[in-house]
Amino acid sequence: MSVWDDLVGQEKVSAALEAAARDADALVTAAAADQPPPEASRMTHAWLFTGPPGAGRNQAARAFAAALQCVSPDRALGGTPGCGFCDGCHTALLGTHADVSSVAAVGAEILVKDMRDTVRKSYTSPANGRWQIILVEDAERLNEKSANAVLKAVEEPAPRTVWLLCAPSIEDVLPTIRSRCRHLNLRTPPVAAVADMLVRRDGVEPEVAAAAARATQGHVDRARRLATDPEARRRRASVLKLPLRIEEVGGCLKAAQELVDAAAEDAKQLAEEMDGKETDELKAA
Structure with a gap:
């Protein structure tokens, strides 16, 4: 390596x-x-x-x-x-x-x-x-x-x-x-190259790696997060189903709140990961 x-x-x-x-x-x-x-x-x-x-x-x-x-x-x-x-x-x-x-x-x-x-x-x-x-x-x-x-x-x-x-x-x-x-x-990495990297470096199952690479359109960091975090995959699947549940104004408002909650949870998790990484780097320094 x-x-x-x-x-x-x-x-x-x-x-x-x-x-x-x-x-x-x-x-x-x-x-x-x-x-x-x-x-x-x-x-x-x-x-x-x-x-x-x-x-x-x-x-x-x-x-x-x-x-x-x-x-x-x-x-x-x-x-x-x-x-x-x-x-x-x-x-x-x-x-x-x-x-x-x-x-x-x-x-x-x-x-x-x-x-x-x-x-x-x-x-x-x-x-x-x-x-x-x-x-x-x-x-x-x-x-x-x-x-x-x-x-x-x-x-x-x-x-x-x-x-x-x-x-x-x-x-x-x-x-x-x-x-x-x-x-x-630099170009956007091909989906196949991102999937191969996830399998080789992160030990992700080939099917999960391919799905994450396609879903994130070759964005390496997002693909790795989606492939290695089951909760992130669950939130994404839930958000994608929201349009199918909207039949009236009340349902629209409820779906909007769920979307906001999912975004807030994602942001919170990313902030915690960043805090942990910066803390480790500070200790190493």
């Missing part, structure tokens, strides 16, 4: 990132040996990941960050960086690596005050890892001031700093920023 296994149905993107990770490793190795850098490197200092919801933009960026920080002995012997097991990969994937900073929107925008420390850190050398990596999960939510701060850092990057920006589409990012990034567009 490697960090690339999380990129479901993204073979072209995986291949491009693997090639860049190998060239990035060669750059760091050459610098450590005081040798000239390799020619025609496929590694660059800024990347833009785009794609529809559920395609795995953030997962792709996180996997690439892990590969760049990989310290597996196999990598030194010619293997592809991104083993998924070494300390560099593990901490980068968990979000606890000292040289991988993540910025996400809290509310409608990413404010400049939330970017200042991150931009400042982007000009420092890596503390423990091989690269200083800045991951911006919601680049489309950068406001004018925070976007200008990112633009300046991307225009004049430090030698060992990599920016990874994620957005729904290339048009959601300022032209001045996207023109300085290498663009990778």
Whole structure:
């Protein structure tokens, strides 16, 4: 298992990132040996990941960050960086690596005050890892001031700093920023690929996996939740039957309340799962 296994149905993107990770490793190795850098490197200092919801933009960026920080002995012997097991990969994937900073929107925008420390850190050398990596999960939510701060850092990057920006589409990012990034567009994963991932990684029964993948139209996170949570499947089935029970105004109002209750229960469960994940990450940090 490697960090690339999380990129479901993204073979072209995986291949491009693997090639860049190998060239990035060669750059760091050459610098450590005081040798000239390799020619025609496929590694660059800024990347833009785009794609529809559920395609795995953030997962792709996180996997690439892990590969760049990989310290597996196999990598030194010619293997592809991104083993998924070494300390560099593990901490980068968990979000606890000292040289991988993540910025996400809290509310409608990413404010400049939330970017200042991150931009400042982007000009420092890596503390423990091989690269200083800045991951911006919601680049489309950068406001004018925070976007200008990112633009300046991307225009004049430090030698060992990599920016990874994620957005729904290339048009959601300022032209001045996207023109300085290498663009990778992720597609909606095929239903068969999502179902295969659920069977292989989560031990879901093939019939349940296929049904969840079809129902969520290839959205990986939603498919996993639907396939692994019987209560989520029960709520979905109940909601789908609501139109068949509406015969009068009273039934309509009752159905509307049931729909609201189901949405509230879903939101509550998601919040509890997120709280648990963030608590575990904080303890790990």
